[in-house]
Amino acid sequence: MITRAPRIVTSRVELPDSFTLERYLATGGYEGLRKALSMTPAEVAAEVNKASLLGRGGAGFPAGRKWSMLRRAATTYLVVNGDESEPATFKDHMLIEHDPHQIIEGTAIAAYATGVELAFIYCRGEFALGFERLQQACNEAYEHGALGADVLGSGYGLDIVVHPGAGAYICGEETALLESLEGKRGFPRIKPPFFPAAVGLYGEPTVVNNVETVSNLPWIVSHGGDAFTALGEGSSRGTRLFALSGRVARPGWFEIEMSKTTFRDLIYDPSLGAGIPDGKSLRAFIPGGVSSPWFGPEQLDLGLDQDAVGQAGSMLGSGSVVVMDSDTCPVRAAWRIARFFHRESCGQCTPCREGSGWIEKIMHRLEQGLGREEDIELVLDACDNVSPGLGWPPKQTTICVLGPSIPSAIVSVAKLFRDELLVHVKDGVCPFPPDKVRRG
Amino acid sequence: MGHLSSDNRARAKAIVACYPQRRSALIPLCHLAQAQDGWLSEEAMEDIAGLVGCTPAEVRGTATFYDMLHTEPVGRHVVTVCTNIACMLAGAYEVLDHAEASLKISVGQTTEDGEFTLEEAECLAGCDNAPCVQVNHRFFGPLDADGFDALIEDLRSGRLADTVPPHGILSRVDRNVGLPARAHRLGTVAGKQSGAATGAVPE
Ligand SMILES: Cc1cc2nc3c(=O)[nH]c(=O)nc-3n(C[C@H](O)[C@H](O)[C@H](O)COP(=O)(O)O)c2cc1C
Ligand code: SF4
Ligand code: FES
Numbered sequence: 001m002i003t004r005a006p007r008i009v010t011s012r013v014e015l016p017d018s019f020t021l022e023r024y025l026a027t028g029g030y031e032g033l034r035k036a037l038s039m040t041p042a043e044v045a046a047e048v049n050k051a052s053l054l055g056r057g058g059a060g061f062p063a064g065r066k067w068s069m070l071r072r073a074a075t076t077y078l079v080v081n082g083d084e085s086e087p088a089t090f091k092d093h094m095l096i097e098h099d100p101h102q103i104i105e106g107t108a109i110a111a112y113a114t115g116v117e118l119a120f121i122y123c124r125g126e127f128a129l130g131f132e133r134l135q136q137a138c139n140e141a142y143e144h145g146a147l148g149a150d151v152l153g154s155g156y157g158l159d160i161v162v163h164p165g166a167g168a169y170i171c172g173e174e175t176a177l178l179e180s181l182e183g184k185r186g187f188p189r190i191k192p193p194f195f196p197a198a199v200g201l202y203g204e205p206t207v208v209n210n211v212e213t214v215s216n217l218p219w220i221v222s223h224g225g226d227a228f229t230a231l232g233e234g235s236s237r238g239t240r241l242f243a244l245s246g247r248v249a250r251p252g253w254f255e256i257e258m259s260k261t262t263f264r265d266l267i268y269d270p271s272l273g274a275g276i277p278d279g280k281s282l283r284a285f286i287p288g289g290v291s292s293p294w295f296g297p298e299q300l301d302l303g304l305d306q307d308a309v310g311q312a313g314s315m316l317g318s319g320s321v322v323v324m325d326s327d328t329c330p331v332r333a334a335w336r337i338a339r340f341f342h343r344e345s346c347g348q349c350t351p352c353r354e355g356s357g358w359i360e361k362i363m364h365r366l367e368q369g370l371g372r373e374e375d376i377e378l379v380l381d382a383c384d385n386v387s388p389g390l391g392w393p394p395k396q397t398t399i400c401v402l403g404p405s406i407p408s409a410i411v412s413v414a415k416l417f418r419d420e421l422l423v424h425v426k427d428g429v430c431p432f433p434p435d436k437v438r439r440g
Numbered sequence: 441m442g443h444l445s446s447d448n449r450a451r452a453k454a455i456v457a458c459y460p461q462r463r464s465a466l467i468p469l470c471h472l473a474q475a476q477d478g479w480l481s482e483e484a485m486e487d488i489a490g491l492v493g494c495t496p497a498e499v500r501g502t503a504t505f506y507d508m509l510h511t512e513p514v515g516r517h518v519v520t521v522c523t524n525i526a527c528m529l530a531g532a533y534e535v536l537d538h539a540e541a542s543l544k545i546s547v548g549q550t551t552e553d554g555e556f557t558l559e560e561a562e563c564l565a566g567c568d569n570a571p572c573v574q575v576n577h578r579f580f581g582p583l584d585a586d587g588f589d590a591l592i593e594d595l596r597s598g599r600l601a602d603t604v605p606p607h608g609i610l611s612r613v614d615r616n617v618g619l620p621a622r623a624h625r626l627g628t629v630a631g632k633q634s635g636a637a638t639g640a641v642p643e
Contacts, residue, residue, distance in 0.1 A: 085522045087563035118460070118622045125471070125508045125610070126564055128577035132611035140617030159620035161458045166467050166611055167507030169562060183466030183492060185505040202461060245526035245567040252568045290525060320567075322525055336528050340562055436582040437571065438533030 002269055005231050008239050009215040013098035019133045021140035024101040030146050032218030036109045037154040042114040048217065050225030052237045056091075057081055057172075057210030058289065058318045060306050068113050069197040069204040078111045079181065079201060082134075082211040083165055083172040085124060086289040087340055089320040091241035091253050092211040096123060096130035099215065100137035104160060106214030108151065109221055111158050114207055118159050122177055125165040134162045154258040169344035170174075173400050174208040176346065187346055188400035212241055232258035236305045240319055242266060247283075247325035248431035249274035259305040263287065263295070266304065267323055280325040284416060288317025290337045291405035293392060294412035313392050329432035330417040331424055335363035337409040345402060352403030355386040359410060364420060368427040376421055380414055383407035442490065443483035443526065449478050451614060454574075458615065461625050466502055470509050472494045479493050479510040515550045515557035517595050518607045520545075520574045523560055526567035530582065534569045536560060538585040554624070555596065557607075575600075576607045620636030 012018045012027050024030070024215035036044045049064030070076055079104065082091035095103060103121065111119045123131045138160055141147045149157045163181055165171050171180045175189035179202050193199055200206025216238060220228050227239045244266060245251045254272050263285065267273040276282055284294045287302075293314040295302075302308050309316045324333060342356035362379040365371045380390070387394040387404040390411050394404035413421065423431050444452060445619055452472055456465040469491060473484035486500040492499075503509040510518075521539055523532040540546055543556055550557040566572035569581035573588070594600045605612060 024441065041532055051536070084565050085563060088526045088567050090562070090565040090567050090627060093565040118620060124565070125467075125506070126561075129579070132613050135611045135613045135615050139613070139617040148618045157622065159618075159621070159622045161620060163464075164468060164471055166470065166503075166505075166509050168505060181464060181466065183463035183494075183502065185502055193539065246529045251526070251570065286525075289574065319494045322529075324529070328529060333525060333529070336523070336525055340524055343562060345553060409635050435531050435533060437534050437582075 002261050003260050005239050005256045007255055008219045010255045015317050018098045019100055029101055030105055030265040032221040033105050033108050036151055037220045041113045047225045051220045051228035056212035063213055071198045073205050075204045076116050077117040077201045077206040079208045080107050080121045080214055082123045084218040085169040085172050088244045088245045088319040088322045090316040094253055095211055095215055100106045100134045102215050104141050106217040109217040110214050125167050131164050170346045187348055190399055235307055243320040244273050246323035248323045249277045251289045261304050262301050264300040276325045283324045283326050283328055286322040288315045289320050292317045293408045295418055327433055331367045335367045338363050341406045349398035351386045352398045356406050358382045367422050372423050372424050383410050442487035444487050458620050458623055466492050470503050471610050477512045477606045515554050517575050518557045520559040520561040522572045524562045524563035527570040527572055530570035532571040575604050578604045
């Protein structure tokens with residue numbers, strides 16, 4: 001069902017000057033922050049708790065609960081994660097380019113609620129225009145008095161620094177992100193002890209929240225937590241941005257009320273994905289980023305709901321849905337995902353560093369039609385070495401969850417498309433048409 | 441005198457001042473050096489090391505971890521073709537093959553005239569415009585072979601000079617309003633606790 005939910009994070013992003021302070025103020029900008037500053041920090045946190053806002057960065061952890069776990073200390077930090085590099089995820093990129101002030105306002109609200117005086121927005125380096133707009137918006141926010149020593153005349157002081165990344169997927173992982181922000185290689189830290197809420201940036205307690213997560217805060221404070229929980233169902237409340245890509249007629253981002261809308265709606269509704277082009281049919285789809293196990297047509301009627309998708313054996317993850325049609329070679333798709341992990345593994349853990357390489361090689365020869373039947377078991381065995389048992393959620397033997405994410409796609413192919421794998425082996429060639437640019 | 445121009449040295453100091461610990465400015469300063477030179481030279485890394493309080497080897501060791509920091513010279517335009525899942529399904533490898541043939545170079549190489557360096561990228565978060573290409577980290581797409589050639593032509597002729605600054609320039613806007621005063625105060629605290637590199641930048 002497509003519901004008429006309000007646009008919470010995308011209310012102004014389609015306006016041509018959506019990123020300017022002028023437009024932001026003309027459309028209710030910084031009113032949420034003003035209201036927050038008239039409340040106590042505890043009251044603001046309570047409102048966000050009431051909203052049951054789940055983190056939008058991939059793990060889906062409740063934002064209010066995360067804030068309450070912050071170790072008490074003289075200095076605490078807030079870092080907003082704008083490193084968005086999970087393949088096929090492109091919602092934060094859009095928010096950064098088109099509504100930077102909303103991110104700054106949300107950051108300020110989160111900072112106020114958690115007693116932070118210096119916050120960082122880590123912007124993926126490849127988002128040059130987005131970085132520029134965040135810098136500009138920060139300058140404007142200081143001029144407007146929404147940042148600085150006396151935020152909107154409240155006596156509360158907050159500084160925000162926009163920090164550019166430099167191209168490394170792993171820096172999206174929160175502890176790698178903190179290393180990167182400290183001017184080092186993006187090596188994830190071992191948890192425990194390095195849970196950011198306990199030992200984060202410069203060793204101080206640190207909240208890390210995603211760009212979309214904080215973008216919800218101005219609306220939640222303005223409209224109240226109850227208005228947010230009135231949307232969605234169960235633990236999945238409010239709206240969420242979904243990034244739809246692959247073989248669909250209308251790829252793009254869509255802000256959708258959680259739980260109520262199904263994958264079928266998202267992919268087929270004329271106002272959303274508008275179906276699969278060229279008269280092809282659906283072969284499979286990836287429900288939540290390339291780290292998530294794949295679904296087939298049988299799961300199309302699942303709601304876009306964190307728990308429902310979890311129970312079905314996958315995850316809503318980063319909110320990106322990739323559609324594969326009947327022309328798509330699932331082996332090739334899985335190989336490309338393995339290649340990505342191999343290239344982006346930071347190299348600290350042997351199972352991830354070595355495993356990703358072997359998995360990529362075996363998948364490549366299978367896809368090329370150069371594999372043997374035993375390769376199917378061999379690649380699954382390699383996956384099992386990375387994440388023992390190959391269950392869901394995956395077992396972790398590594399420092400971060402990049403490693404255990406590697407098997408998802410491979411196991412999906414072995415489960416859903418064993419016949420297609422065997423045809424590759426038997427025919428000695430990929431039976432699917434090559435991926436071609438579709439014209440028009 | 442260091443390698444950075446006096447103008448950029450002033451900008452570098454303003455950036456360092458944003459952080460409680462100097463080392464945090466390492467990546468922003470690498471970007472600054474690339475904005476000046478188009479790439480990250482040995483001399484620039486030495487300069488940065490002095491500014492953030494670490495050794496040149498530490499700057500190099502960090503910089504080489506990151507795809508966007510080039511410790512060898514690159515072309516004026518760095519063209520990155522994404523071939524990750526969404527772009528691949530839209531024909532990105534076809535575009536990449538065409539790019540190699542059309543520019544007469546392989547991935548990782550630079551054209552003889554120094555105009556173009558070709559790279560293959562992982563997902564650039566532009567998948568709604570797949571196949572997606574960046575030039576100096578500005579977005580283009582969806583592109584087919586003809587679209588790619590037209591883009592190259594526009595770049596050669598300078599028609600895109602406003603949208604695509606020379607390689608290395610990320611933001612054309614500096615943070616120059618209300619530089620964080622808090623960073624220093626917090627830095628003193630953090631610095632005392634951890635004995636980390638904080639405080640004044642050497643001349
Ligand atoms: C390999 C890896 C990559 C990640 N990439 C991102 C990312 O690009 N953006 C993001 O917000 N979170 C990413 N995360 C999740 C973060 O570690 C963290 O959970 C999140 O930023 C917390 O924000 P939230 O609670 O608001 O969702 C990644 C995690 C892993 C393991
Ligand atoms: S699991 Fe992989 S990416 Fe994560 S820390 Fe280990 S080697 Fe690095
Ligand atoms: S897959 Fe190419 S931009 Fe995302």
